[in-house]
Amino acid sequence: MRKALFIALIVFFMAFLPQPTTAAPAEQTEAGMLFGGQWALADEPGISSTNLEELPPVVEVYTATWCGNCVDVEHALDDIENDTGLQQYHIHRAINEIQDPLGSIEIDQRFIDRYGTMAPPAVVFNGTTIKAGSVPNDAASLEDEFTLLSDIHLTLVGNSSFAWVPNAEDGGIVAWSLNIENMAVPKGSSIVAQAWVVEESARFEDGSNGLENYPHVVRGIIELGKMNSNGESVTMTGNSTISLPSAYDGSDLSVHLLYQLNYATVTEETEQQSWPLVEVVVFLIVGVVGVVFFLRSRKRDQTGKSVTEFQTNPVHPVATAVQQEYQQPVAQQPVTVAQPVVLQQWTDDTGYTWRRMDDNSYFWWTGSEWKRR
Structure with a gap:
């Protein structure tokens, strides 16, 4: 009895021990690439031009102020930021969120739509590779794994230019130019130029993960221009006057130029492919109607001709003699029945x-x- 009680106590206490966590490997996303990263402070003019090969790795971090293991992920990225040159953009959870005031529903929905997850932490590199969770996979540490993932280059050839001119009304003018020489993308894809408004640090002391100061908070994403990609070369340019969202606290906003590749959706592809089918169906319907009309007209002509012939050539009755044959009755002969002997x-x-x-x-x-x- 005492031995059984001892075993039961061991099982009870083991249930409260931390369980080993399975590391989730990094996976390719089904979304298009995200690249760029040229930026300027919101209250100062700025201008830059760079080759696409020199752009920094763009890292989207899906996080929340209550997420404890998100802190491990963010610290690991901070540790390799200088060596890799990566640029962080922190997207805070907002949908059905009651503990994190730093996110927005629109930005949260964009992340979910593109990458299919709403569970922090998750880190996306250049829009093409996503790493969920905070446990390294096939690496000694998160720092080592993140270093390898940030070293995956997009191998784009071309250049990008960016200019920002602020005004006195919490906004300004963004000018941009993009030239790509070797962009092979699926048919129907599009490139969208965007202005990302980032708060350098937002202080929220009630965050349950204890971080208090939350860096690189994305406060707004504003579309600047869009171009459909029909070949390997891309050339787009433009300028837009935008209004900036407010910072959570302070005045440490910055404006960043990013380019987002959007693949054609199933609906768009279906609409593009449906037009030839509609034309074929219409052609068949018109053909069938024409054949039916022709057959009816021909039948009507033949019917009219037959009626005319019937009326002009009346049929006269012909008397025919009918011969009847009569058979003479045959007298029945008596049947003789043999008598037994x-x-x-x-x-x-x-x-x-x-x-x-x-x-x-x-x-x-x-x-x-x-x-x-």
Whole structure:
């Protein structure tokens, strides 16, 4: 009894021990690439031009102020930021969120739509590779794994230019230019130029993960221009006047230029492919209607012709003699029935006389007639 109680206590306490966590490997996303990263402070003018090969790795961090293991992920990225040159953009959870005031529903929804997850932490490199969780996979540490993932280059050839001119109304003018020489993307894809407004640090002391100061908070994403990509080369340029969202606290906003590749959705592809099918169906319907109309017209002509012939060529009745044949009745001949022949005749002891016939039948004399036995 004492031994059984001891085993039960061991099992009970083991249930409260931390369980080993399975590391989630990094996976390719189904979204298009995200690249760029040129930026300027929101309250100062700025201008830059760079080759695409020199752009920093763009890292989106999906996080929340209550997420404890998000802190491990963010610290690991901070540790390799200088060596890798990566640029962080922290997207805070907002949908159905009651503990994190730093996110927005629109930005949160964009992340979910592109990458299919709403569970922090998650880190996306250049829009093409996502790492969920805070446990390294096939690496000694998160720092080592993040270093390898940030070293995956997009191998784009071309250049990008960015200019920002602030105004006195919490906004400004963004000018951009993009040239790509070797961008092979699926048919129907598009490139969208965007201005990302980032708060350098937002202080929220009530965050349950204890971080208090939350860096690189994305406060807004504003579309600047869009271009459909129909070949390997891309050239787009433009300028837009935008209004900046407010910072959570302070005045440490910055404006960043990013380019987002969007693949064609199933609906768009279906609409593009449906037009030839519609044309074929319309052609078939018109053809069938034409054939039916032709056949009806032809039948009407033939019917009218037959009626005319019937009216102009009346049919006269012809009398035909009918010959009737009569058979003479045949007289019926009497049928002769063969009578049996007497083979033996005798009188028994009682005085009755008997006959045996050739058909093996017997008759006896009743005194007036022969009766078959």
